[in-house]
Structures are given as C-alpha cells and as structure tokens.
Amino acid sequence: MTRLIPYPVLAGKTTLTVRATRVDDVPLPLAMISAKEAVVALHSVERTDWECARLSIQVDTPHKELAAGTWSDVACLAVLSERRTNARTVTRLREESSGTWTGEVVLYRDLHLDRAELTAQVVARVDGIDGRAIGATDDSWFVDLRERTPVRQKSIKTVWADFGDEHNAKLKPFEGYPWAVEAVGEEPTLYLNRGFEGLEALLRSGRRTDQPARGAIAAQIASEAWTALFNAAVHAVSLEDDRAQWPGGWRESALRRMLPDVYLDRSPDDALAEIVSRQLDRDGDGDLQTRVLHAAAKQARLPRNLGGLIRSVRRAEQEDE
Amino acid sequence: MHEKLVRSLAENFWAAMVSGRQDVPLLEASVEARRDGQVVMAEEKVDPHQYQPARSRALRAYLDGDTVDRLTTTEGVVATTVSLTVPPRKDPERMPSVVHEAKLLVTQAATNDAQPNRLVYMRGPRMVVSTKTVSDIPLGSTPFQAILLAGHATGSREGEADLAERFLRAAEPPEHNDWRPTEDTTAMYARGTKTRLEEFRKAITIAIQDIVRPPVVEVDDTPSVLRDLLKLDSPAPPRNPGYPTIRSADGKPDADGAWRVRVEIRLPDRPDSWLLAPVLRFATRSGARPEVQWAELAAESNCEITPNGNLSIPAGVRTAAFSGVSAVHSHPVAATMAMAEVDLLRVKEGLR
Numbered sequence: 177m178t179r180l181i182p183y184p185v186l187a188g189k190t191t192l193t194v195r196a197t198r199v200d201d202v203p204l205p206l207a208m209i210s211a212k213e214a215v216v217a218l219h220s221v222e223r224t225d226w227e228c229a230r231l232s233i234q235v236d237t238p239h240k241e242l243a244a245g246t247w248s249d250v251a252c253l254a255v256l257s258e259r260r261t262n263a264r265t266v267t268r269l270r271e272e273s274s275g276t277w278t279g280e281v282v283l284y285r286d287l288h289l290d291r292a293e294l295t296a297q298v299v300a301r302v303d304g305i306d307g308r309a310i311g312a313t314d315d316s317w318f319v320d321l322r323e324r325t326p327v328r329q330k331s332i333k334t335v336w337a338d339f340g341d342e343h344n345a346k347l348k349p350f351e352g353y354p355w356a357v358e359a360v361g362e363e364p365t366l367y368l369n370r371g372f373e374g375l376e377a378l379l380r381s382g383r384r385t386d387q388p389a390r391g392a393i394a395a396q397i398a399s400e401a402w403t404a405l406f407n408a409a410v411h412a413v414s415l416e417d418d419r420a421q422w423p424g425g426w427r428e429s430a431l432r433r434m435l436p437d438v439y440l441d442r443s444p445d446d447a448l449a450e451i452v453s454r455q456l457d458r459d460g461d462g463d464l465q466t467r468v469l470h471a472a473a474k475q476a477r478l479p480r481n482l483g484g485l486i487r488s489v490r491r492a493e494q495e496d497e
Numbered sequence: 498m499h500e501k502l503v504r505s506l507a508e509n510f511w512a513a514m515v516s517g518r519q520d521v522p523l524l525e526a527s528v529e530a531r532r533d534g535q536v537v538m539a540e541e542k543v544d545p546h547q548y549q550p551a552r553s554r555a556l557r558a559y560l561d562g563d564t565v566d567r568l569t570t571t572e573g574v575v576a577t578t579v580s581l582t583v584p585p586r587k588d589p590e591r592m593p594s595v596v597h598e599a600k601l602l603v604t605q606a607a608t609n610d611a612q613p614n615r616l617v618y619m620r621g622p623r624m625v626v627s628t629k630t631v632s633d634i635p636l637g638s639t640p641f642q643a644i645l646l647a648g649h650a651t652g653s654r655e656g657e658a659d660l661a662e663r664f665l666r667a668a669e670p671p672e673h674n675d676w677r678p679t680e681d682t683t684a685m686y687a688r689g690t691k692t693r694l695e696e697f698r699k700a701i702t703i704a705i706q707d708i709v710r711p712p713v714v715e716v717d718d719t720p721s722v723l724r725d726l727l728k729l730d731s732p733a734p735p736r737n738p739g740y741p742t743i744r745s746a747d748g749k750p751d752a753d754g755a756w757r758v759r760v761e762i763r764l765p766d767r768p769d770s771w772l773l774a775p776v777l778r779f780a781t782r783s784g785a786r787p788e789v790q791w792a793e794l795a796a797e798s799n800c801e802i803t804p805n806g807n808l809s810i811p812a813g814v815r816t817a818a819f820s821g822v823s824a825v826h827s828h829p830v831a832a833t834m835a836m837a838e839v840d841l842l843r844v845k846e847g848l849r
Contacts, residue, residue: 178746179780180758180837196570203569206639207711211571211608232570259783305834332727334719366727368720379720390722398726416785432731440739441767446843476726 177445183302184246186311188238192254192296194317195278196232204229214317218283229283231319235296237311239275247300247310252277255295256319259424260362263287269296283319290362290425292319330429332364332401338371357401359408364426366401388488391481398476399469405430406468410451420445420452437471438464499530499538507548512623514545515553517560523622551610551642552617555602559646564602568639568708574604575708581647581697583657583664584686594687597661599647601701603708606640613640616701618676620648620665627674631705638709645701668694739765741773744816746839750832755792756823760839762800762808764815771810772803774844777823780836789837792824807844 194216197204208217218229235252242250252271257264265287269279283292298311339347339356347367350356354372358365370376378390409427413420422428435447442450454461473479506526507514516522530538545553555574558564564576578598586592606613614634618626631643646652648662667681668690682690719727741764748758756777764771775794778786794802799817801809810817823832 177838177840178743178760180746180748180756180839182750182756182833182836193571195572198569203567205711206568206571206573206605207637207709209571303833330729331719331724332729334723334727336718366723379722394720394722394726398723401727417788419785421785426729429729429731433729436732436735436739441765442843443738443740443742443841445840446740449842 183305183308184310186238186241186245186298188241188311190238190296190298190311190313191236191315192294192313192317193234193236194231194294195234198230200226200228201230214315216317216319218319218321227285229285229319231281231283231294233269233279233281233294233296234272235269235277235313237275237277237298242275242298247302249301249306250310251299253297253299254279254281255297256281256283256292257295258288258290258292261287261289263292285321288319288321290320290322292321293317294319330426332366332405332426334366334368336368336370336376339367339369340371355397355400357404359404362425364401364405364408364430366397368397388485392485395473395476395478395481399472399478402430402434402472402475403468406434406472410455413448413452415452420448422448433475434468434471437474438467499528499541502528503541503543504548506543507545509625510543511545511549511553512556512617512619512625514543515556515560515623517557520560550607551604552644555604555642555644556623558604559600559602559644560652568603568605571605574602577601577603577704577708579645579697579700579704581661582693583660584689584693586685587687588685592660595657595660597647597657598651599645599661599697600651601704602644602646603641603705604643606642610640610642613642616643616645616705618645618647619650620646620662621650623650624673626665626669626676631702633702633706635706635710637711638706639711641705641709643705737765740843741765741771741810741841743839743841748837751822753825754828754832755825756789756832756837757820758823758837758839759797759820760818762810762817762819762841764810764817766813766815768812770812771808772844773808773810774806774842775808775819775821776840776842777821778838778840779829780838786838787829789829790824790827791821793822795820808841 193211194209197209197216197218199218204218216231233254235254237252252269254267254269255264256267265282267279267281269277272278281294294317296313297309299307300310302308302310337344337347339351339353342348347356350369351371354369354375356367356369358367368375368379378386378393381390405426409423409430412423412427414423415421422431431448432444435444435451439447439450451464454464506528510524510526513524514522514526525542527540527542529536529540554572558574559576564574566575568575577600579601581597581599583595583597585594614631615628616631617628620626648658648665651658664682664686665676667685668676668679670677670679676694678690678694741762744761744763746758746760748756751757758777760775775791776788777791778788780786791806794806796802796808797818797820799810799814800819802819803809808817808819825832
C-alpha cells in the first residue's frame with residue numbers, strides 16, 4: 177500500500193517526546209517514561225484508582241522547511257487514541273520556539289483500557305483549505321495502562337498455576353495436562369501446570385544437560401500456543417464491504433506474525449483475505465490447518481529445538497554402545 | 498580549528514562558565530578566527546549549555562535553588578547530600594574530626610549523550626577534579642549525569658566546607674586529578690584518610706543508585722527458555738517479500754478532478770505469472786477505505802491489462818509499471834480533499 181497526497185507535505189521529520197507525566201497531580205518517576213522505547217508506563221505502584229494523567233510533551237518539527245514552504249496557519253496537534261475504546265483526544269500545542277511545540281495532553285482513565293497511542297500531527301492551510309495534515313510523527317509513543325516497566329515489546333502472558341487446586345476452577349478440567357492456552361478476551365494467557373510433576377523444574381533448570389529437553393518442550397508449548405492464538409484470531413476477522421478487516425490487539429499481532437509463513441507469496445492483506453475465503457468455503461479449508469501448524473512451529477522455532485533433542489538422544493545412544 | 502577550540506573550551510571549562518540566573522559566570526569565553534587580521538569565522542561565545550547540556554543544567558538548577566527530590570521530568574535535577582568525614586588534624590591546629598555535607602546533583606542525560614552515567618567530582622571554585630563512570634547501576638535505570646560538589650564548590654567557604662576543601666586539596670596528587678592518601682594527608686591528618694574517602698565514594702554510589710533506580714517491578718514469571726518464543730509484537734516488514742509490492746507510486750489530481758497515477762511494481766522471482774488487481778482507495782482514519790473505479794488503465798512496461806481491468810504480468814519479470822486515471826463519478830469526495838492509497842491485490846480471473 178502506497179499513499180498519494182494531492183498537496184505539498186513536509187519531507188522533514190516530526191518527533192515527539194514525553195517530558196514528564198503527572199498522575200492525579202502526583203509526578204510519575206522518570207523511570208516510568210522510556211524515551212528509548214517510547215513508552216510511558218502509567219501504572220504507578222500502589223495506585224490503581226487514578227482518574228487522569230497529564231503528559232507534558234514536546235514536538236519538534238522541521239522548522240526551516242516550514243518557514244520556506246507555502247503552508248500558512250501551521251498548527252501542531254497531539255493525538256491520543258486507543259483503537260479498543262475508540263477514544264480520540266486532540267490537543268493543540270503551542271509553539272514555544274521556532275519549530276518546537278509543547279503542551280499538556282490529558283489522558284482520562286475511563287476513556288482508555290489497555291494502551292493508548294500518542295502521535296503528533298502538523299496541520300496547515302494549503303491552497304486555501306484549512307486544517308490539512310502536512311506532517312506526522314513516524315513513530316508513535318505508547319501510554320501503557322497495564323505495564324509497570326516501560327517496555328514496548330509485548331509477549332504472551334504466562335501464568336504458573338496448580339491445575340488440580342480447587343481455587344483454579346477453570347483449570348481443573350485440564351488437571352492431567354501440562355499446559356493450557358486461553359485465547360480469549362483482552363489478553364491471551366498461557367497457563368503452565370505447577371502440579372505436573374517435573375515441568376517447572378525442567379523449564380526453570382539451568383543445567384546444560386537439560387538444555388535439549390528444555391528447548392524441545394518450550395518449543396512444543398509455544399507451538400501449541402501460537403496455533404490456538406491464530407485460530408482464535410481468525411474468528412475475530414470481520415468483513416466490511418466484502419473486505420477482511422484486521423481485528424486489532426493481540427489478534428492482529430498474532431496474525432501479522434504468522435500469515436507471512438502461512439502464505440509465503442501473499443501480502444499480509446491478501447493472506448488475510450485468503451484465510452477468510454477459505455473459512456467461508458463449503459468444501460473445507462483445504463491445506464490451511466497444515467499451513468497454520470507450520471507457521472506456529474516456525475514461531476516456536478520447533479525444528480531447531482527438536483533437532484537439538486534428537487541429536488542429544490543420538491549422542492547418548494552412541495555413548496551407551 | 499575554530500570549532501575544536503569552542504568544543505574543548507566547553508568540555509574543560511563548562512563548570513566555570515555556568516551561572517545562576519542572577520549571577521555573572523566565573524568565566525566567559527569566545528572564539529574568533531582571523532587570518533592576517535581578517536575575520537574568517539565570526540566571534541562565537543562558548544555556551545556550556547550547548548555542549549554539556551545535562552551537567553550545565555544541573556549546576557544552574559543548584560545555583561538557582563531549582564532542584565527537586567525525585568526525577569520526574571526529563572529536565573529535573575535532583576539534589577541530595579552525601580557526608581564526608583574529615584579526619585582530625587595532626588598539626589598544631591588540632592582540629593577534631595568534622596562531617597561535611599557534600600552536594601550531589603543528578604539529572605537525566607541528553608538522549609544523544611555518548612557517555613552517560615558519569616560523575617564529575619568538583620571542589621574549590623568549581624574545579625573539576627575527575628570524571629568517572631559510575632558502575633553498578635541497576636538495570637533499567639534512567640541514563641544520567643551526576644555532579645558532586647564538595648568543599649567550597651558547595652557555595653560555602655566557611656566551617657566544615659572549608660575544612661573539607663582543605664582536606665580534599667591535600668588528598669590530591671600533583672596532577673589534581675583524584676582524591677587519595679598523599680604525603681600531605683599523612684603529614685597533616687590522623688589515620689583514616691583512605692577509609693574516609695572510600696566511605697565517601699561508596700555513599701555517593703548508593704545515593705546515585707537510589708535516585709536513578711527504576712521502581713519495583715512485577716517479576717515476569719515466564720521461564721526464560723519460553724520468553725523468546727512468545728513475543729507478540731508485530732514483525733518488521735520483510736526485506737525481500739515473497740509477493741508483489743509497490744516500489745513507487747506518483748500522481749496528482751488533474752484538471753477534471755481525477756487521480757492520474759503512475760505505479761512501479763517490484764515482483765519476487767517465481768516460475769508462475771501474476772494476476773493482480775490495482776486498487777485505488779481513498780484513505781480514511783479507520784475502518785474500510787472506499788474504493789474508487791478506474792476510468793483508464795494503461796500498461797507501461799512488462800505487463801498487460803486484461804479485459805477485466807487486472808494486470809497480467811508474465812513469469813520471470815521482476816519489475817513492471819502501469820498508469821491509471823480514476824473515474825471521477827466514483828469518488829466519495831473530491832480528489833483534492835483526501836489522500837489516496839494504491840494497492841495490489843491477488844485475483845483469480847473470473848472471480849473478480
């Protein structure tokens with residue numbers, strides 16, 4: 177997909193920085209704001225009942241280009257949005273010095289759920305039309321409402337639990353199994369059974385001799401988790417005007433990670449469309465499941481991990497002989 | 498040469514060049530380059546805030562009394578005190594042991610700082626004694642610059658500050674680049690110089706760690722062997738995709754209000770031919786993007802337009818180009834009022 181714009185836009189870079197954050201007027205420690213990861217971890221220790229957070233931000237625009245161009249009435253806006261809640265807050269920034277814009281973005285807790293995206297837009301009057309977007313930040317900041325440390329990267333949540341324990345009613349049916357995957361709701365969870373003898377000891381073992389077995393089991397677990405996530409995500413794909421729409425959140429991430437391996441010669445959009453059409457096909461989905469298992473195994477690096485186990489078993493056999 | 502001079506002046510004398518809002522700096526410097534009396538590079542006043550932004554900011558905040566207790570803003574400067582016990586004097590003055598409250602300043606390093614996490618030791622009239630890397634910094638800490646002001650550098654020339662100043666001066670080797678037991682300290686002070694200085698250094702490190710340490714973090718319970726296999730962020734776009742991509746698209750609305758575009762396509766190597774539908778959509782912020790129709794499509798190189806309006810590209814071709822004009826009647830809004838997106842979709846002839 178390539179974008180065409182019918183009027184002149186900025187070639188220079190627009191960047192955004194969060195300088196400070198106050199949660200209900202209490203300043204957040206700077207360590208909760210990571211400029212490197214472009215993430216604010218808005219989950220102050222021992223505070224969950226806050227109402228609003230104020231982020232002091234700075235946006236730097238290519239001021240020489242702006243001054244030389246044909247744009248007029250240039251303004252800079254900060255946009256705070258979250259796809260899951262459809263929230264969108266726009267804040268006009270003021271130009272502190274040439275090309276440097278600052279302002280305070282207010283994030284209300286009850287408008288957001290998981291993580292809000294913070295971007296900046298430069299708008300101007302172009303060819304007599306007001307408010308046209310002429311520039312935007314390439315990289316967004318994320319304001320995370322669930323994380324404690326500012327990290328950009330997300331991964332599947334893992335929880336250790338004793339499946340046999342009465343308190344874990346939902347896991348009780350899987351008592352005899354080593355792990356279970358829950359691919360519903362806001363966050364997928366991988367449950368590992370603490371009651372399955374030896375599983376925790378092996379996965380946490382630092383012994384080199386355990387490495388091949390540890391790697392193979394981890395790959396097996398991950399492979400099943402990815403398969404479950406993918407299948408759950410496919411069901412969340414909706415059609416709008418006959419076109420498949422990305423589902424957002426972890427479902428979209430799982431699809432985007434795996435689709436290139438499911439259909440090597442299709443672009444992500446084409447691959448998504450193909451999956452949906454296979455699902456609607458009454459003759460069944462053909463080789464889709466085979467392809468999904470392959471893609472999941474690739475995510476889990478199964479071939480390499482299993483290969484390691486097989487080699488070590490062979491070596492042990494040879495030593496016995 | 499001009500620039501090098503400015504830079505070295507800033508690097509070596511930044512401390513003396515920083516002043517509070519109300520004060521005059523101890524030192525001002527400017528560089529002007531001349532050749533045979535002719536100015537070749539105009540006079541430039543050395544601005545310490547430009548070359549040593551974090552350190553200069555820290556010192557200025559201290560001079561202005563603008564320091565804070567906790568790092569909450571990228572510009573904030575934390576000030577705290579660290580005790581230095583000055584050993585009793587041996588000489589006729591017979592001064593007993595005193596405790597000097599040295600000042601420690603910590604602020605976030607600039608994002609482009611090549612040498613973060615460093616501590617500058619200073620005494621006297623803002624004389625830099627040494628600059629050292631602070632090790633043992635907790636993982637995930639804020640990158641910082643720190644300044645230790647001891648003796649007269651704290652701003653006081655009396656009492657314990659003056660005694661500490663004299664002690665530290667005695668503890669400097671002839672190069673004035675460290676604080677350690679010297680012949681002078683052995684001659685002038687009772688035993689304990691080494692221990693006291695070590696205690697002082699340790700206290701400084703602990704104070705810095707406390708300031709920059711990230712807040713307590715929930716422990717991630719994922720076994721490390723699994724962690725890498727469960728990453729859920731979106732992958733980077735492939736460098737050599739296995740599907741056709743748009744290498745470049747160029748166009749603008751014409752006088753009739755129709756989009757005129759020219760598109761270059763890059764194709765991966767494969768033994769089969771390709772059938773692609775060129776799609777022009779009007780961009781939206783979210784949701785489905787309205788697709789517009791083509792009034793004309795013309796093959797430019799390495800492709801053919803099928804009767805259904807698709808692009809047929811023979812096997813083995815790696816680049817192709819076509820141009821198109823949109824059908825104005827199918828536009829949801831005037832072309833000049835929206836951004837447009839060009840895309841390529843895989844199709845099977847007859848189905849689309």
